[in-house]
Amino acid sequence: MIKQGILRYFMKSIDELTAFYVDAFTEGKGDLVKQSELIGNTLYQSVQKGLLVWLAAIIIAALVFSSSTWILFFILASAAVIGWLVNDQYKQAKQAFNERCYAEIFPKLVQFVDGNLHYAPARVVSQHVFTDAKLIPLPFNAYSGQDYLSGEYDGVHFEASTVTVKHQNESSNPLIKCLAQDKELFSGVLIRAEFELASKGQVVILPKNKPDFDPEYLGAKCYSRLERCPVKFAEFERSFVVLASDSMLAKSLLSERFMLRILSLQQKFGNNVYITVADGHVTIAVNGLHIFDRSRNIYFDNFYADDVMSWYGDLMRVFTVFYDLGLTSRAS
Structure with missing residues (x-):
C-alpha cells in the first residue's frame, strides 16, 4: 500500500x-x-x-x-x-x-516527465562505468546501448541508458563464426547516481540465485581486491553475495533498512539486480529492464494512445529504482 x-x-x-x-x-x-x-x-x-x-x-x-x-x-x-x-x-x-x-x-x-532531464537516443553510459562496477566477472568484447538519460530527477543526479553486453565469437574461420553463437551477458538498464558514503572504497552486491551463477566467479581477477562479506540477515544472504574492499565499509552500508530496499528491488525485478557503491556513486544494473521498449510495432494508425502510455510506464519503472533504493528526497 x-x-x-x-x-x-x-x-x-x-x-x-x-x-x-x-x-x-x-x-x-x-x-x-x-x-x-x-x-x-x-x-x-x-x-x-x-x-x-x-x-x-x-x-x-x-x-x-x-x-x-x-x-x-x-x-x-x-x-x-x-x-x-x-x-x-x-x-x-x-x-x-x-x-x-x-x-x-x-x-x-x-x-x-521532467524538464530537467536530457535525452540522447543513440548515446550510452560509458563502458568504463560498467567495467569499474564489477557487475559481471565474465570477459566481454562487445558493449552497446541506446536511450541515454541524464540530469536531476527529484534531487538525484544521475545518468542511465539501456546497455547490451556480449561476448562475440572472433574466430577468423567463417564456419566457426557462423556456428558459434554470441553470448549475451547483460541486456538491461545501467544507472549511475550520486550516493553519500562516508568512507572511500567499494561494495559490490551480486544476485546469488541466477541460474548461471557459479561461486567460482567470485575468484575472478576483477574481484581480487575484494573480500566476501557475510551479513546477519538470512533473507538477504540467501539472495545476494556481498563483496567489499573493506568489511567495515560493507557493514556500515548494509543497514537492515538498506538491505530491505534492495530486497524490494529483487521482488520487483527478480534475480536481475546488481548494485555497486563506490566513490560517492551507486551503480545499479537491472537485467531485462529497458528504458523504452523499441520492439513495439507502431505502424498502424491507432498506435498513439496505448503505446505512449506504455512507453511512459517503461520510463517510470526506471525511476522507481531511485525510490525503492531510497535515493530520492521523497523516499528518505
Missing part, C-alpha cells in the same frame, strides 16, 4: 497523460498517418511489380524448359524469392517509420 501511494504521488495522472497525448501528438499525427499510408502504397506497388516479374518468370520457364517438373520448380522458386524481397522491403519501410516515430515521441515524453 505504501509503495502504491508513492507511485501515485510522483506519476502523472490519467488526465495529465491524456492532455499530453492531445497536445504533443494530435497536431503531428496527420503527417505520420500519411507516412504509414505511403508504406501501404509502397507495399501495394511492390506486390504489383512482383506479380509482373513472376509472370515474366513463368513465360521464360515455359520457353526454356521442356519438362513440366522443371517449369513448376522454377515457378515456385521464383515466387519464393520475389515474396522474400517484397516482405523484406516492407519490413525495412516499417522499421524506418518506427524509428521516425521513436525520434519524435521519446524526447517529448522525457521532457513531459
